[in-house]
Amino acid sequence: MTQDLHDTVERIEQSLxxxxxxxxxxxxxxESHPDEVQRIVATALETAAALExxxxxxxxxxxLPPALQRLVTSTRADADEGRVLSISEAAExxxxxxxxxxxxxxxxxxLAWRATRRGVLVPAEQITGPGEVVPGIEHVLAVISxxxxxxxxxxxxxxxxxxxxxxxxxxxxxxxxxxx
Numbered sequence: 269m270t271q272d273l274h275d276t277v278e279r280i281e282q283s284l285x286x287x288x289x290x291x292x293x294x295x296x297x298x299e300s301h302p303d304e305v306q307r308i309v310a311t312a313l314e315t316a317a318a319l320e321x322x323x324x325x326x327x328x329x330x331x332l333p334p335a336l337q338r339l340v341t342s343t344r345a346d347a348d349e350g351r352v353l354s355i356s357e358a359a360e361x362x363x364x365x366x367x368x369x370x371x372x373x374x375x376x377x378x379l380a381w382r383a384t385r386r387g388v389l390v391p392a393e394q395i396t397g398p399g400e401v402v403p404g405i406e407h408v409l410a411v412i413s414x415x416x417x418x419x420x421x422x423x424x425x426x427x428x429x430x431x432x433x434x435x436x437x438x439x440x441x442x443x444x445x446x447x448x
Contacts, residue, residue, distance in 0.1 A: 376410070
């Protein structure tokens with residue numbers, strides 16, 4: 269076997285370490301059917317490779333209707349849109365203790381809600397850095413007291429921020445436009 273072919277085979281046989289962001293339904297499927305995951309991923313990769321070889325577009329999310337595009341999970345490593353964290357993950361990202369995260373949730377500085385099996389969920393997008401969260405969350409929670417509903421409002425494009433353009437309220441808060 270030539271060295272190039274040997275290197276290729278060795279690379280392919282190594283386990284993939286990519287951890288894509290998955291929807292809740294996909295994560296449940298992985299938990300329920302762990303033996304099927306490798307076959308499904310291999311099939312998807314082979315299909316993508318075959319499409320690429322023919323010159324066909326491999327990813328065609330732009331052809332999805334707008335109502336469905338928001339359901340597609342981003343594969344970018346830095347994409348926090350739609351991602352939720354546990355209390356421990358939020359504490360690690362914020363560089364604070366779990367107790368501090370709970371205190372910020374209680375003070376309505378940080379938006380979070382209890383999920384049935386996953387514990388408390390904290391939308392990652394509201395965390396802007398160590399010890400930093402998007403300003404104005406407390407104003408939204410003063411009007412929409414249910415945290416999950418408040419997050420739905422913040423994360424969806426809305427004419428409430430600017431009647432001339434659809435914009436997400438969370439983006440306005442990130443830009444410092446708390447009054448908007």
